[in-house]
Amino acid sequence: MATRAAADMHISVPPLSPERQVRWPKRTRTRLANGLEVVLAESHTVPKFHGELFLRSGNAAATHRAPGLAEMTATVVRTGTVKRASRQIEEDLRRLGADLSSHAGADNSAIGFAGLSELAEPLLQLVNELARDAAFPEPEFERERRQKLEEVKLDRTQPGFLAGERLRKVLFGAHPYAQVAPTEQQVAAYKREDLISIYRDFYTPENALLLMVGDFDSTAMLESVEKVFGAWHGDKPVIPPSPEPGKPRGRRVHLVHVPGAVQTQILAGCHAITRKHPDWIKLGLTNSLYGGAFNSRLVMNIREDKGYTYSPRSSVNPLRQYGYFSVSAAVRNDVVAASLTEIFYELDKIRALPVPEPELADARNYVSGVFSLGLATQDGLLSQLATVALNELPEDYLESYREKVRALTADDLIATARKYLDSANMQIVLVGDRTQIEPQAALFGDLEVYDAHGKRLG
Amino acid sequence: MRIPIETTTLSNGLKVVVAPDTTAPVVTVGVYYKIGFRLEPQGRSGFAHLFEHMMFQGSAHAPKMQHIKLINSSGGTLNGSTHYDVTNYFESVPSNALERVLWLEADRMRALKVDDENLRNQRDVVKEEVRVSVLNQPYGGFPWLDLPPVAFRNWANAHNFYGDFADLDAASLADVQSFFKTYYAPNNAVLLILGDVKPEEGLALAKKYFGDIPAGAPPPFADPREPEQTEERRGEVEEKFGTLPAMAIGYTVPPRRTGEWYAMTLLDQALHGGRAGRTYRHLVVEEQVAVEVDGGIDDVFGYNGPTQMVTKILHKPEYSSEATLAEFDSVIRDVQENGVSQDELDQLKIKFRSDYYSTLEGGRGGMPRYGLMHLLACFSLFDNEPQLVNSILDGFLAVKREHIQAVAKKYLRNDKRAIVFRRPVGAIAKEAA
Numbered sequence: 041m042a043t044r045a046a047a048d049m050h051i052s053v054p055p056l057s058p059e060r061q062v063r064w065p066k067r068t069r070t071r072l073a074n075g076l077e078v079v080l081a082e083s084h085t086v087p088k089f090h091g092e093l094f095l096r097s098g099n100a101a102a103t104h105r106a107p108g109l110a111e112m113t114a115t116v117v118r119t120g121t122v123k124r125a126s127r128q129i130e131e132d133l134r135r136l137g138a139d140l141s142s143h144a145g146a147d148n149s150a151i152g153f154a155g156l157s158e159l160a161e162p163l164l165q166l167v168n169e170l171a172r173d174a175a176f177p178e179p180e181f182e183r184e185r186r187q188k189l190e191e192v193k194l195d196r197t198q199p200g201f202l203a204g205e206r207l208r209k210v211l212f213g214a215h216p217y218a219q220v221a222p223t224e225q226q227v228a229a230y231k232r233e234d235l236i237s238i239y240r241d242f243y244t245p246e247n248a249l250l251l252m253v254g255d256f257d258s259t260a261m262l263e264s265v266e267k268v269f270g271a272w273h274g275d276k277p278v279i280p281p282s283p284e285p286g287k288p289r290g291r292r293v294h295l296v297h298v299p300g301a302v303q304t305q306i307l308a309g310c311h312a313i314t315r316k317h318p319d320w321i322k323l324g325l326t327n328s329l330y331g332g333a334f335n336s337r338l339v340m341n342i343r344e345d346k347g348y349t350y351s352p353r354s355s356v357n358p359l360r361q362y363g364y365f366s367v368s369a370a371v372r373n374d375v376v377a378a379s380l381t382e383i384f385y386e387l388d389k390i391r392a393l394p395v396p397e398p399e400l401a402d403a404r405n406y407v408s409g410v411f412s413l414g415l416a417t418q419d420g421l422l423s424q425l426a427t428v429a430l431n432e433l434p435e436d437y438l439e440s441y442r443e444k445v446r447a448l449t450a451d452d453l454i455a456t457a458r459k460y461l462d463s464a465n466m467q468i469v470l471v472g473d474r475t476q477i478e479p480q481a482a483l484f485g486d487l488e489v490y491d492a493h494g495k496r497l498g
Numbered sequence: 499m500r501i502p503i504e505t506t507t508l509s510n511g512l513k514v515v516v517a518p519d520t521t522a523p524v525v526t527v528g529v530y531y532k533i534g535f536r537l538e539p540q541g542r543s544g545f546a547h548l549f550e551h552m553m554f555q556g557s558a559h560a561p562k563m564q565h566i567k568l569i570n571s572s573g574g575t576l577n578g579s580t581h582y583d584v585t586n587y588f589e590s591v592p593s594n595a596l597e598r599v600l601w602l603e604a605d606r607m608r609a610l611k612v613d614d615e616n617l618r619n620q621r622d623v624v625k626e627e628v629r630v631s632v633l634n635q636p637y638g639g640f641p642w643l644d645l646p647p648v649a650f651r652n653w654a655n656a657h658n659f660y661g662d663f664a665d666l667d668a669a670s671l672a673d674v675q676s677f678f679k680t681y682y683a684p685n686n687a688v689l690l691i692l693g694d695v696k697p698e699e700g701l702a703l704a705k706k707y708f709g710d711i712p713a714g715a716p717p718p719f720a721d722p723r724e725p726e727q728t729e730e731r732r733g734e735v736e737e738k739f740g741t742l743p744a745m746a747i748g749y750t751v752p753p754r755r756t757g758e759w760y761a762m763t764l765l766d767q768a769l770h771g772g773r774a775g776r777t778y779r780h781l782v783v784e785e786q787v788a789v790e791v792d793g794g795i796d797d798v799f800g801y802n803g804p805t806q807m808v809t810k811i812l813h814k815p816e817y818s819s820e821a822t823l824a825e826f827d828s829v830i831r832d833v834q835e836n837g838v839s840q841d842e843l844d845q846l847k848i849k850f851r852s853d854y855y856s857t858l859e860g861g862r863g864g865m866p867r868y869g870l871m872h873l874l875a876c877f878s879l880f881d882n883e884p885q886l887v888n889s890i891l892d893g894f895l896a897v898k899r900e901h902i903q904a905v906a907k908k909y910l911r912n913d914k915r916a917i918v919f920r921r922p923v924g925a926i927a928k929e930a931a
Contacts, residue, residue, distance in 0.1 A: 049601075049706075049707075050558075050559060050604075050605070050608070051559045052559075053560075053568060053598060053601060054597040054598045054601050055598075056572060056594045056595055056598065057594045057596075057597065058594060059523070059592060059594045060523035060592070060593055060594060060694065061523065062522065062523055063522075083521065085519070085521055085859045086499060086855040086856070086858055086859040087499055087855060088852065088855050088856065088859070126783065127774075127779065127783075130772070130773045130774035130779075131774050131845060133774065134771070134772075134774045134845040134846070134848070134849045135844075135845045135848060136848070137848040137849050137851060137852030137853075138849075138852070139772075154856070155852065156848070156851075156852050156855075159848075183783070183786055186786075187782075187789055190741075190742060190789045190812075190814065191789070193741045193742075194636065194740060194741060194742065197636040197739040197740050197741060198635065198636060198739075199634060199635070298739075300738060300739075301634055302629055302633050302634050303626065303629040303630060303633070303634040333570050334566050334570055334575070334576070335563075335566050335567045335569075335570035335571065340563060343623055344562070344563060344619065345619070346619075347618070347619040347620070347621075347622030347623050347626075348622070348626070349623070349626050350623050350624070350626040350627035350630055351627075351630065370626060370629070370630040370634070371626065372622075372625070372626060372629070401571070402567065402570065402571030403571075405570075405571050405572060405573045406570045406571060406573055406574075408573060409572065409573010409574055409591065409592045409595075410573060410574070410575055410864060412522060412523060412524055412573070412592055413522075413524050413574075413575065413590050413592075413861075413864055413865065413866060414864065415521075415522040415524075416521050416522035416524050416693070416861070416866035416867070417859060417860060417861050417866050417867075418859065419860070420861065420864070420866070
């Protein structure tokens with residue numbers, strides 16, 4: 041009997057045991073008198089904490105002055121304050137066992153930091169100093185500007201960057217989201233005064249959100265936050281309205297020519313929705329099933345069955361004002377057409393046929409399961425809380441997320457796919473050597489060819 | 499802080515480590531095999547990594563795609579990676595799927611069931627992986643693939659770890675099964691269970707699922723040692739896409755867990771360690787010769803053979819390689835002549851401790867406690883001492899100023915280093931003209 045039981049054990053998959061409850065960490069949410077919004081969550085995994093000071097304006101809000109200006113501002117913010125020179129800042133960070141980064145995306149600027157709990161308050165003081173009293177020393181600005189010039193040149197040698205940049209241009213047209221990086225000429229024209237003006241407008245408590253997760257007592261931490269950030273003042277910036285993005289109709293192919301490329305980067309995309317949209321969770325599940333997970337249809341097809349590519353993926357990309365859906369795969373040059381055929385086959389299939397119940401159940405489990413993985417680390421929790429706070433999602437968003445995923449049906453999915461996986465109007469970007477792939481590319485729509493600097497070649 | 503861990507060794511030689519942590523109802527499971535790309539068979543460069551892919555292609559009772567499907571549909575994620583001296587397979591799942599994960603890992607430790615079609619498929623996938631991360635990228639493989647053939651003389655340390663395409667093509671199903679039989683035995687592995695599990699439950703489940711997998715013969719390992727280096731070694735690689743000239747300078751690191759190794763690791767922090775590091779400060783901030791400088795001892799706890807501390811420099815085209823190298827050399831000379839101040843050493847230690855906590859807590863690709871798993875695995879397989887995770891920090895905190903200066907003098911010598919220059923094709927043409 042024992043042998044028999046052991047043999048059975050080896051051949052049959054163990055069932056799942058009952059699910060264990062998520063214990064939600066203690067969270068505090070408040071607003072200081074100066075307008076600074078504060079969210080704290082305790083997570084006592086290690087004697088450290090992670091934080092991020094978000095300013096709710098990024099490159100998009102600065103594009104009318106110059107593309108990438110918020111990013112350049114964030115870069116120079118860490119190079120000097122009225123009290124500390126660049127070298128002092130970097131050594132003080134090390135003295136506090138801390139990491140710090142300052143950066144800007146399309147919608148936000150941010151100072152991210154992590155350090156030892158025992159040295160939390162001096163780190164907050166440094167963050168506060170960077171947010172209020174950055175000095176923009178002229179030599180540091182000039183050095184960073186010259187460095188940025190080399191960086192933007194390097195960016196244009198990376199297939200992933202070139203694909204993303206072209207897709208955003210195609211989808212967003214005159215809207216600032218079309219500009220993912222400045223040109224060399226634009227960087228050369230940056231002025232120190234431009235950065236200071238962005239800094240004055242964007243870095244204000246009325247425009248800010250301070251998030252911290254880690255090994256601290258929330259009450260004591262809130263006292264530190266009030267003490268350190270309480271005297272900061274400033275209003276919300278006034279941002280001029282942006283032009284509407286274009287609505288590209290019909291499949292078109294946008295080829296970015298990289299001579300000598302030994303592989304082709306495919307990136308296809310269409311307009312979708314933001315995180316605030318009521319269909320967001322439905323689209324997340326639909327994406328996961330299509331190409332968002334290892335076990336998805338796209339990965340199983342063009343990687344595990346056909347071996348065209350190493351890392352095919354689809355994703356939903358939520359910016360604050362608009363969102364888009366995209367599919368990417370780096371494939372060998374002779375299977376560009378074959379890969380696109382499968383990408384569209386799977387898109388059309390998920391739009392045409394209801395998802396079988398077992399496959400749907402698997403996808404629901406996946407999406408709700410990986411969500412709880414994000415709660416186990418300080419920075420994982422920080423990023424989930426940031427999503428909620430920055431998008432002004434309901435207070436119970438995290439608590440109710442898994443339940444909402446589990447309630448979705450095959451009808452929801454097919455409706456969502458038809459609405460947002462807009463196969464007929466997908467814009468196809470290919471980054472590769474035109475001499476190798478142009479005939480294949482032309483099969484999928486009207487073809488435009490560009491060089492790496494965005495100059496139209498044909 | 500102290501990480502609670504329980505360990506055992508099953509009768510087949512499989513080491514088991516359980517590290518309970520109830521922060522979230524999730525567990526991370528890892529199986530580490532003590533074989534990486536360093537000691538893969540000669541004539542089969544890239545094989546250890548190709549083999550790692552084959553471990554996802556089907557086992558005795560979980561045919562191709564079942565493994566991935568079962569993990570994803572349990573709400574989890576999975577991956578594997580090939581390193582110098584270990585290859586790992588790991589999953590993070592809600593803790594109610596723990597038994598299922600253990601069953602899957604045991605199934606593929608017991609028997610791999612793959613065919614020629616699977617091998618052809620993954621060979622294609624791996625070639626696209628090499629293209630996307632090396633051949634079609636600016637500075638692809640720089641310097642992790644560029645430097646070893648210049649720095650080392652023993653094939654084990656010096657070959658192309660991602661694999662020459664001809665070697666990948668030559669790999670056969672017989673190679674796959676033979677490699678599996680030789681190295682993928684329970685007595686050459688450690689199983690790790692981290693997260694929402696009780697220690698006694700974890701140990702019992704390990705025994706239940708892995709206990710009757712037969713032990714293999716002790717695997718043979720080639721000798722990875724290097725002959726004594728007596729002169730500076732230099733090499734060149736063409737950069738096809740990038741616009742900036744680059745170089746990487748590597749110095750061989752003292753044997754791990756020696757006093758010199760602790761000191762060298764802190765010296766690495768002094769030289770690299772972000773924007774406060776001496777190389778960045780000198781070359782990027784003060785002299786403004788370079789655009790990017792970083793580096794260090796990669797995966798300092800995770801190797802078990804010759805390795806280097808490497809500085810990577812991308813510099814401005816208006817400075818020659820020699821002028822850039824001279825600035826780098828002045829940084830090295832300064833630390834050899836003057837050592838580090840007590841204040842600097844104190845900073846380095848605080849930062850090192852803080853970083854170590856982050857390693858213990860942090861995840862990778864959405865998998866919680868990857869860092870702790872990696873340390874426990876390497877300390878188990880290389881040192882047979884997983885508890886090192888709770889004591890190794892002391893060795894770094896005991897380092898004194900004179901130790902750092904001494905290793906700087908002994909190890910950062912020109913005749914002990916290797917340099918590889920990565921030159922943009924345009925720049926080569928210009929210099930030749």
